Amino acid sequence: MRVVSRGQGKLAGKIVRIGHxxxxxxxxxxxxxxxxxxxxFADLGVSVKVGDGLDAALEILSQxxxxxx
Numbered sequence: 380m381r382v383v384s385r386g387q388g389k390l391a392g393k394i395v396r397i398g399h400x401x402x403x404x405x406x407x408x409x410x411x412x413x414x415x416x417x418x419x420f421a422d423l424g425v426s427v428k429v430g431d432g433l434d435a436a437l438e439i440l441s442q443x444x445x446x447x448x
């Protein structure tokens with residue numbers, strides 16, 4: 380299950396929150412979700428560097444994988 384929301388409280392409407400559970404928590408689905416959100420922002424005219432966000436996410440996943448082994 381994945382959830383996308385606008386955030387809560389003071390941040391409502393200012394952030395995008397992506398939550399995930401189950402099998403999607405331990406795979407590449409969150410990275411794909413990040414790419415979709417980034418591309419959507421770009422399509423809406425927001426100045427974003429989608430590749431930078433994906434690189435950061437993959438770096439964290441890589442570090443986590445190394446720490447587990």
